[in-house]
Amino acid sequence: MVTLNSEEKKFYDAFWELKLKSGTHPPSIISVFDMMGGNSKTFVDACFLSNPYATSLFLEDFNKEIIEGGKLREYIEAYPPQNIEVAEHLTSVINVPVNNIFIGNGAIEIIQAVIHNFIKGKIVVNIPTFSSYYEYMKNKEDVIYYQLPKERNYSLNIDKYIAYIKEVRPDSIVIVNPNNPNGDYISLENITLILKELSFLTNIIIDESFIHFAYEDADFSMINTYNLLKQYPNLIVIKSLAKDFGIAGLRVGYAIMSEDKVSSLLATGYQWNIGGFANYFYRLYSRNDFSHAYDIVRKKYIMNTLMFINELSRIPEIKVYPSKANFALIELIDGSLSKEIMVKLLYTYGVYVRDCSDKIGLKGEFLRIASRTFEENMIILDALKDIFKNG
């Protein structure tokens, strides 16, 4: 069992005070930097979840076209286009009609929009999962928590789940696939089964924010459920682009939903919810050269993550939960406390991970660790090994 030294204890108090002020989620890395006095030692952000190779790819084009191309002023000064103009750029690359696309200021704005506008009764939320799905419900009594079983690694048993929903008959359900924080993946076949069996529901929300990191074949081919919308108009697919493209600061994401849902949202809002540089991203994404280059770094990152998770699972003091996302949920099984390990990793090793103490539905001491570049993953692994070696 690992304990903190006196320096780390002091930092522990300061960090949890900052966390309290930061809202309901971990403080942003920029705020953490500030608190640490901006010291320049190696710093690995394995708390937030994104593909660093994709960030580099985006930056190449951004530097060439925006900075060197002299377009910085234009993108900062000008009003970005309205929602539907931006959707026009996305339609070809994701192969979905423009009227079924809703562009969000990050997926989080879409989660908020969907929950506040389309949920008209009870919603079943599997836990543990991304907390906004229950936090954003105005009437908390309308949330039905469906506990994923720890003994099955918090994975979903499809048959039991379908039977449960048929019995409870809520208004809506939500499935994050792969799930956050454990990375459990539900196959396209099983998602199709859920849609087929539960077509009586008002809304079936599938959050595919991490699906670019999942795979079903040896080529790591891209997966999505978009073409099921025609058959199942109660489907709403929510997709963050912050993780896969490594551009969380630009606030990018979209949803696929029925035409009438898109037009009802656009009728009374969401006109200029996309920033200038987000607009640049959508234009870039629609280009074949970029999306081709992206697919290469996507696959490189998946392989990288596989190696990382494999190495993590060799550390005896932790249990690694099976994941098809770009992160691993790990459980401390040597008696250490997740809040303390989190602080030690940050303060002494410069590695920022997600303490999961506030995640409802998890029972035990958990951390969520994102996969980064190969070199950064080595730093994370070395830090963990060092911590458990020195106790």
Place this chain on the structure above:
Amino acid sequence: MVTLNSEEKKFYDAFWELKLKSGTHPPSIISVFDMMGGNSKTFVDACFLSNPYATSLFLEDFNKEIIEGGKLREYIEAYPPQNIEVAEHLTSVINVPVNNIFIGNGAIEIIQAVIHNFIKGKIVVNIPTFSSYYEYMKNKEDVIYYQLPKERNYSLNIDKYIAYIKEVRPDSIVIVNPNNPNGDYISLENITLILKELSFLTNIIIDESFIHFAYEDADFSMINTYNLLKQYPNLIVIKSLAKDFGIAGLRVGYAIMSEDKVSSLLATGYQWNIGGFANYFYRLYSRNDFSHAYDIVRKKYIMNTLMFINELSRIPEIKVYPSKANFALIELIDGSLSKEIMVKLLYTYGVYVRDCSDKIGLKGEFLRIASRTFEENMIILDALKDIFKNG
């Protein structure tokens, strides 16, 4: 009366088709560029409304600190802080307690949030004004239009207005000050009178998005109504930062409202609604050196706008409406059509202005023209003079 040549007529059709596809407002300048084939002739954006000197000021710091400072990747890759963390930066510069500040993804997100969450009955909207205030109402029957009189240059008669509201007793009212599209300004004294007389209303929304361009003294001192909130908790002040700081592409704006309103919004949403570079702006704005430098370019721009409006009013074919904003509403009084003059200005002179045909509450042929740099204003003036000379 001015007419179009055959080239301009062709462009006329193409432009209004783009407009139709762009949503309810003029197409963004980036989309207009695309349509014009990206030709490189002089182009003046006098449609959207912003201080170009402030854009230059912001770009100086952005270039130095973000680009040359090597922080571009950090701001693109990392999740921005949550709403309340950002409000911490703003609290000192605007001298308002942090719990009364709500940060928006542009003022437009706040307008949407306020209308969808706090208006519980009828709202009186003065027309002509910024259209989202009535467009965003889900129940259109709850909008009461209060026509501003053309014979008084679409300005508000305070006494009559107060008497009207007392008689109608709606749930809420909204006043854009200075008003868009005519620039009419209501003094702080009269705003205070409105708040005092109409304290029975659930919400009094004052939109001060253009107030940095208004003035009541010879020093052009900054005006706002923030300290009236203590006395009148039904006050909601909405403030875009896109116009005064010339950074519409970053999506920046905030509102001042009662603590319970702020916390009710943050309880079920708006957590990560601020982009990375918007976060950088708020940090910059909180610094004395920047806000001091900003005040200089603000005043320079006001003087510039005064000169521009003065020159405009010497053109006999137009009537210029009195304005304390950074634009002028002009009426074509020689029989010319606003849509045609708009297209001629854009196609032949590279000057993009706002045709006001779709603004309800205006009776006649109107254009809204933004003030730009001294040199760009000269181009606009020369173009208008040329058009009316050549017919």
